[in-house]
Amino acid sequence: MDYELFKKKKNISLSNIRLEHNGRIFPLWIITNFKKYVLPSIKITDGVDPCLEEEIDQLTLYQEFIGNYLNYESPFKDILLYHGVGSGKTRTAINIYNILYNYTSKWNIFILIPAALRDEPWMKDINKYMTKENFKDRFKNITFIHYDSPNADKEFLDKVRMVDMNNKSIFIIDEVHRFIINVYNNIYNKKGKRAQVIYDYIQQEKKEMTDIRIILLSATPVVNNPFEFILIFNLLRPNIFKASESAFEDFFISSVNYVSLNVNTKNLFQRRILGLVSYYIGATPDKYAQKRIRPVNIIMNSFQENIYNKLEEIEKKKEKKLSNLFRGNLSNKVSTYSSYTRQACNFVFPIDGEHRPRPGKFKISDETEHLLNKGKKVNKLEVEEYEKAITKYIDNLHKYINDIIIEDKLNGYTLEDDVIKCNNEFNNYITNFLKSTTQKSKLLLELYKLSPKFISIIFNIKKTKGTILVYSNYVYIEGLEIFKIYLKLFNYISIDEDNEFNKNNLNYDTLSKDNFRYCEFHGSINKEIRTLNKNIFNMPENKYSKYCKIIMISSAGVEGINLFNIRQVHIMEPYWNEVRIEQVIGRALRYCHHKDLPLDERIVDVYRYKMVRSNHKITTDEKIESLAKKKYNLLLTFINAVKEAAIDCELFKEHNMMGTKYRCFNFTQESLLDENIGPAYKMNIDNDIILNNGLNSQNTKIMRIKVIKIKAVIKINEDLYSEDKDYWYHPTNNVVYDYELNYIIGKLKKNENNELISLENNIYIIDTLVNVPKFNIYN
Numbered sequence: 001m002d003y004e005l006f007k008k009k010k011n012i013s014l015s016n017i018r019l020e021h022n023g024r025i026f027p028l029w030i031i032t033n034f035k036k037y038v039l040p041s042i043k044i045t046d047g048v049d050p051c052l053e054e055e056i057d058q059l060t061l062y063q064e065f066i067g068n069y070l071n072y073e074s075p076f077k078d079i080l081l082y083h084g085v086g087s088g089k090t091r092t093a094i095n096i097y098n099i100l101y102n103y104t105s106k107w108n109i110f111i112l113i114p115a116a117l118r119d120e121p122w123m124k125d126i127n128k129y130m131t132k133e134n135f136k137d138r139f140k141n142i143t144f145i146h147y148d149s150p151n152a153d154k155e156f157l158d159k160v161r162m163v164d165m166n167n168k169s170i171f172i173i174d175e176v177h178r179f180i181i182n183v184y185n186n187i188y189n190k191k192g193k194r195a196q197v198i199y200d201y202i203q204q205e206k207k208e209m210t211d212i213r214i215i216l217l218s219a220t221p222v223v224n225n226p227f228e229f230i231l232i233f234n235l236l237r238p239n240i241f242k243a244s245e246s247a248f249e250d251f252f253i254s255s256v257n258y259v260s261l262n263v264n265t266k267n268l269f270q271r272r273i274l275g276l277v278s279y280y281i282g283a284t285p286d287k288y289a290q291k292r293i294r295p296v297n298i299i300m301n302s303f304q305e306n307i308y309n310k311l312e313e314i315e316k317k318k319e320k321k322l323s324n325l326f327r328g329n330l331s332n333k334v335s336t337y338s339s340y341t342r343q344a345c346n347f348v349f350p351i352d353g354e355h356r357p358r359p360g361k362f363k364i365s366d367e368t369e370h371l372l373n374k375g376k377k378v379n380k381l382e383v384e385e386y387e388k389a390i391t392k393y394i395d396n397l398h399k400y401i402n403d404i405i406i407e408d409k410l411n412g413y414t415l416e417d418d419v420i421k422c423n424n425e426f427n428n429y430i431t432n433f434l435k436s437t438t439q440k441s442k443l444l445l446e447l448y449k450l451s452p453k454f455i456s457i458i459f460n461i462k463k464t465k466g467t468i469l470v471y472s473n474y475v476y477i478e479g480l481e482i483f484k485i486y487l488k489l490f491n492y493i494s495i496d497e498d499n500e501f502n503k504n505n506l507n508y509d510t511l512s513k514d515n516f517r518y519c520e521f522h523g524s525i526n527k528e529i530r531t532l533n534k535n536i537f538n539m540p541e542n543k544y545s546k547y548c549k550i551i552m553i554s555s556a557g558v559e560g561i562n563l564f565n566i567r568q569v570h571i572m573e574p575y576w577n578e579v580r581i582e583q584v585i586g587r588a589l590r591y592c593h594h595k596d597l598p599l600d601e602r603i604v605d606v607y608r609y610k611m612v613r614s615n616h617k618i619t620t621d622e623k624i625e626s627l628a629k630k631k632y633n634l635l636l637t638f639i640n641a642v643k644e645a646a647i648d649c650e651l652f653k654e655h656n657m658m659g660t661k662y663r664c665f666n667f668t669q670e671s672l673l674d675e676n677i678g679p680a681y682k683m684n685i686d687n688d689i690i691l692n693n694g695l696n697s698q699n700t701k702i703m704r705i706k707v708i709k710i711k712a713v714i715k716i717n718e719d720l721y722s723e724d725k726d727y728w729y730h731p732t733n734n735v736v737y738d739y740e741l742n743y744i745i746g747k748l749k750k751n752e753n754n755e756l757i758s759l760e761n762n763i764y765i766i767d768t769l770v771n772v773p774k775f776n777i778y779n
Contacts, residue, residue: 016075019275024667027667034068034775044286066081076275080236082643086282096215101131110156114146184224267695269638270665272688279656289597295608298610340358345619346478346479350449357389373476373479375522401485404446413440415441415444415490461568469553475523522554522556543597574621574624609621649664649665669733672744714746714767715767729748736766746770749765
């Protein structure tokens with residue numbers, strides 16, 4: 001069709017779309033103007049490795065789309081790039097800047113990131129992907145701010161005051177979920193103010209200057225609380241939601257049957273975020289290893305349960321005070337809540353275990369205890385005294401174990417005999433071995449008595465020849481520290497303690513500790529050492545664990561580490577938010593990171609451990625997992641609503657919906673055929689609820705209709721028509737749809753007898769069109 005001629009003859013308005021004016025056309029506006037960016041379906045052929053496809057270093061369709069959606073002439077300037085791992089979010093953001101700079105060079109680019117991300121990916125990608133023409137001038141516009149630095153707010157305010165105020169500003173915030181969590185904690189938990197100062201400044205700038213642009217990047221935009229979405233959207237579109245968390249909960253959260261996004265206000269929520277979110281799944285499922293979740297519920301033995309029960313009584317007294325202090329929301333407290341019983345679910349000391357030294361007795365704050373649990377070094381006198389007391393307990397544990405080893409040797413049956421027998425006769429299923437065998441070493445029985453969980457992990461590790469990821473919330477004591485003691489008893493050794501192993505010369509045949517080395521990646525390990533060990537772990541030659549079998553991480557390793565060829569993930573204990581656990585699992589399931597393995601070996605078994613009691617009374621492991629899953633299920637109802645309302649839902653659905661299917665947000669067909677297209681929302685949220693139009697609204701029905709294929713032309717004037725094309729036609733409503741993408745086009749011409757008018761060869765005439773504004777795409 002000659003669109004320009006049609007526009008001229010029909011005098012149709014092609015002005016920019018405005019969500020508060022004609023916003024109901026928005027989903028159709030996207031699919032009509034950006035149909036060239038529709039992602040094709042992915043064909044999966046058995047036996048064909050999708051990771052062997054030649055990769056071309058160029059922008060993907062979804063990256064190009066975002067650049068054009070936010071181009072200089074676009075009415076839309078702000079976006080949450082909710083793009084999955086492996087999608088190239090930094091490159092997408094850089095491309096947006098490349099396009100905008102080509103319109104005008106006058107920009108202030110503020111890139112707000114955690115300090116660890118500056119060199120990689122940001123500087124690396126800027127040097128690689130920023131347009132080389134005028135590179136120095138482009139780079140001079142860029143200012144980095146590390147929002148995790150101690151003086152982030154002061155640094156930010158100083159830098160924004162130093163730039164040329166005649167330039168337009170773009171604020172890019174990477175890992176925005178981390179920034180928003182800090183904002184939330186500043187506002188509601190009264191923990192500092194650094195992030196809130198930055199947030200308030202950008203939001204105020206957005207209110208006062210319409211040319212301000214905000215680009216937010218995250219693969220997991222919310223972590224703890226759906227209100228984090230409100231903080232995000234109120235930054236992108238100030239005042240689109242009420243700023244009060246209690247008002248948000250009253251308006252959008254329902255407790256009917258289960259806690260979820262209120263079905264009565266879901267439509268309202270989605271309408272008000274139209275235009276603000278781009279969602280792309282990241283690498284498609286065919287490029288990932290298969291994930292198998294294996295829950296492991298272990299019943300406490302009587303010894304462990306007895307100590308656990310004593311610690312539980314101590315904690316009950318603490319909980320009453322904490323519940324009052326934190327208004328019943330203990331999950332807002334740093335991760336020391338129920339720490340006694342959480343740690344006892346992992347391990348209990350053999351002698352006087354319930355009285356092992358605790359930080360509180362040394363007047364160590366909860367925040368410091370939290371740092372210690374993560375393996376951080378804290379130089380305080382009280383910490384030194386505490387560590388001396390703990391070291392004494394661990395030394396006694398070593399003595400206790402060594403005495404048993406001597407006894408087993410005298411009896412002629414050792415732990416090594418157990419390992420051989422369990423492997424040969426029970427395929428390393430330790431529970432079956434313990435139940436079915438009468439002869440067992442005393443050491444195995446004692447180790448199992450102190451930690452059924454650690455023993456279960458080790459024997460599960462023995463089920464694969466591949467590499468292993470072990471995660472614990474605790475580096476200190478009952479976490480990775482004592483787990484390493486168990487590993488050494490089963491002949492595993494730290495890669496840094498194996499004197500035979502030369503990291504600088506890996507060209508060898510066989511060493512005695514091959515397949516039995518482990519390494520650690522967390523805050524207490526020197527950065528250079530942990531990076532070198534990780535690189536060795538990830539080598540293709542290590543895919544069957546020759547150099548290093550196990551890598552152990554804590555919370556510090558959850559972000560910023562990519563692992564290759566992992567075959568098992570062991571989640572030692574639950575955590576308060578399920579997103580953390582998903583992030584851990586995501587370290588092992590990366591885009592084509594199993595390509596060194598045969599197709600049939602690209603399977604990752606994820607073991608999730610929790611201790612239970614024989615009397616079925618709930619344990620702290622169970623309580624935390626239950627709370628985390630309830631929170632996550634609530635988050636999912638909002639996440640799914642956001643995906644449905646994403647600007648590119650229809651464009652990217654062939655990729656995004658390869659797994660889970662869902663509907664893309666649209667307004668009713670009738671409202672699109674109105675002569676005057678209505679708004680997507682009203683700014684006043686209390687008045688907006690009455691609009692109630694589109695997907696998930698109370699009065700809307702979704703119907704499957706039977707259509708027929710026709711040929712039709714678009715009437716330009718009495719004597720002029722477009723070229724004929726194929727369309728879908730619904731006779732009952734006389735509505736015509738696009739043949740390829742199924743979106744509404746308009747209605748066919750009828751005579752006074754309500755009969756269709758056709759040209760020769762049964763070519764029908766479309767004379768009523770949905771008025772979709774045209775948008776100029778940058779090339």
